[in-house]
Amino acid sequence: MKNNGDKNMTEKLTTESGQPWADNQHSLTAGTRGPVLIQDYALLEKLAHFNRERIPERVVHAKGAGAKGYFELTKDMSQYTKADLFNGVNKKTPIFIRFSQVAGEKGYPDTVRDVRGFALRFYTQEGNYDIVGNNTPVFFVNDPLKFPDFIHSQKRDPRTNRRNQKMQWDFWAHSPESLHQVTILMSDRGIPASYRTMEGYGSHTFKWVNEKGEQFWVKYHFKTDQGVKNLSNDLAEKLSGENTDYLQDELFDAIEKKDYPSWTVYVQLIPYEEGLNYKWDIFDVTKVVSQKDYPLIKIGKFTLNENPDNYFQDVEESAFSPANFVPGIEASPDKLLQGRLFGYKDAERYRLGANYEQLPVNKPVVPVHNYARDGFMQTQNPDGNVNYEPNSENGPKEQINKSIAKFDVEGKAANTPYEYKVDYTTQAGDLYRLLTSDEKDRLIENIVSGLGSFDDKEIQILETKQFYAADKEYGLRVAHELNLSENDIK
Numbered sequence: 456m457k458n459n460g461d462k463n464m465t466e467k468l469t470t471e472s473g474q475p476w477a478d479n480q481h482s483l484t485a486g487t488r489g490p491v492l493i494q495d496y497a498l499l500e501k502l503a504h505f506n507r508e509r510i511p512e513r514v515v516h517a518k519g520a521g522a523k524g525y526f527e528l529t530k531d532m533s534q535y536t537k538a539d540l541f542n543g544v545n546k547k548t549p550i551f552i553r554f555s556q557v558a559g560e561k562g563y564p565d566t567v568r569d570v571r572g573f574a575l576r577f578y579t580q581e582g583n584y585d586i587v588g589n590n591t592p593v594f595f596v597n598d599p600l601k602f603p604d605f606i607h608s609q610k611r612d613p614r615t616n617r618r619n620q621k622m623q624w625d626f627w628a629h630s631p632e633s634l635h636q637v638t639i640l641m642s643d644r645g646i647p648a649s650y651r652t653m654e655g656y657g658s659h660t661f662k663w664v665n666e667k668g669e670q671f672w673v674k675y676h677f678k679t680d681q682g683v684k685n686l687s688n689d690l691a692e693k694l695s696g697e698n699t700d701y702l703q704d705e706l707f708d709a710i711e712k713k714d715y716p717s718w719t720v721y722v723q724l725i726p727y728e729e730g731l732n733y734k735w736d737i738f739d740v741t742k743v744v745s746q747k748d749y750p751l752i753k754i755g756k757f758t759l760n761e762n763p764d765n766y767f768q769d770v771e772e773s774a775f776s777p778a779n780f781v782p783g784i785e786a787s788p789d790k791l792l793q794g795r796l797f798g799y800k801d802a803e804r805y806r807l808g809a810n811y812e813q814l815p816v817n818k819p820v821v822p823v824h825n826y827a828r829d830g831f832m833q834t835q836n837p838d839g840n841v842n843y844e845p846n847s848e849n850g851p852k853e854q855i856n857k858s859i860a861k862f863d864v865e866g867k868a869a870n871t872p873y874e875y876k877v878d879y880t881t882q883a884g885d886l887y888r889l890l891t892s893d894e895k896d897r898l899i900e901n902i903v904s905g906l907g908s909f910d911d912k913e914i915q916i917l918e919t920k921q922f923y924a925a926d927k928e929y930g931l932r933v934a935h936e937l938n939l940s941e942n943d944i945k
């Protein structure tokens with residue numbers, strides 16, 4: 456249905472049930488002065504439907520912008536994965552991407568300091584494959600049990616409804632695993648100048664499996680072909696006042712002008728056994744894997760060349776999930792990833808309804824055949840009477856040859872912390888030491904403007920101890936600005 460565009464042909468207005476809609480300007484009243492008659496069903500329907508226009512916003516990453524495009528594979532990766540989208544050369548796969556803020560609500564300004572979501576969907580010949588990543592290679596926590604608490608600390612104070620710096624620093628100060636990501640967030644990368652000028656990462660380590668059943672660990676990197684560009688605090692603040700949707704509009708306008716953004720796609724591949732014994736825990740999402748040890752391999756490029764036709768249907772109803780794998784790509788034991796495998800589809804059943812995968816943006820390009828039936832808003836119930844399996848009616852058959860690769864598990868079941876090479880400070884310190892002196896100045900300024908904005912020495916000391924453990928200079932500089940002594944933070 457199109458509501459405008461052709462000036463010579465006007466569609467006839469109808470009710471939701473298709474009956475002619477007689478008058479859309481005047482309610483049905485008794486006499487010209489009213490009252491309004493309950494018989495005016497068109498009025499009642501219009502008010503009732505309007506009342507139901509809003510759906511729950513995403514519990515995180517509520518504010519976002521999307522675009523369509525394609526991924527072009529330039530290197531055949533069949534040696535490492537049997538996934539069809541990564542096999543062959545010059546294969547093109549349609550994609551949909553959604554960039555987002557994490558903490559703010561749907562109307563929140565785009566140019567605040569925050570991690571940015573980088574959710575990429577490939578509509579492959581084997582079903583949808585989603586990489587639901589961020590513009591940072593690591594994350595704040597590494598156990599899914601901590602995610603809801605972390606997010607609470609980022610959202611509004613339950614008493615005052617204000618965003619509260621103390622809450623987030625309190626959580627980070629008590630969660631030393633957050634240090635690496637906090638350092639990235641407080642650096643220049645915390646405010647991208649455009650969605651087009653930020654890098655993307657799959658963040659977790661995933662598993663690739665080839666036709667022979669050999670397994671490899673893989674990490675994804677999406678490097679912006681526009682170059683990385685960030686905003687200064689002052690400009691970001693000014694833009695927040697001028698246009699709360701700055702990043703959304705900037706992306707939309709570029710694509711509308713045919714200035715199509717693209718990202719070069721790289722992977723790091725780690726042999727299975729080596730990965731298990733690497734100098735870092737590759738299943739701990741607070742860590743990166745050195746590119747000297749496992750160099751980036753260029754495998755292709757994706758380009759965004761089409762804006763959504765309809766924001767609600769294309770972007771708001773999009774439902775990504777880290778559990779959307781295709782044969783040849785599997786989960787790793789990363790605990791946070793394991794929690795995410797449940798979290799997204801559950802959120803989406805609540806946010807959009809049990810049949811949300813039938814919505815156009817979520818519908819795979821390949822046919823769907825299974826024995827799931829009914830539910831709210833069902834439109835794809837198969838014909839026929841075979842709604843059970845096994846059956847003698849030649850219903851859809853399972854594909855045993857598409858099973859996941861077998862892997863060993865070991866250890867005792869218990870609530871355990873990470874134990875393998877636990878170290879939350881070295882990589883954060885390495886990052887600090889890599890920064891130029893100007894970048895270090897801005898990092899310290901950003902930290903101090905948050906951590907120093909409330910009066911709680913205990914939290915300030917606990918957090919500054921982490922900076923000090925990462926790099927003495929890093930800790931001492933923050934301590935100095937907060938009037939803490941070296942003895943306080945040793």
Ligand code: HEM
Nearest residue numbers: 513516553572573574588589594599602658794795798802
């Ligand atoms: C969105 C949960 C960690 C990136 C979401 C949503 C939920 C969620 C429930 C909303 C989904 C929807 O309504 O459609 C979790 C949980 C996590 C976790 C439970 C940890 C246990 C992460 C991490 C990353 C990430 C580590 C990135 C590396 C995203 C992105 C979106 C999102 C990009 C927005 C997707 C979109 O554009 O629709 N998350 N998340 N999340 N999350 Fe996470």
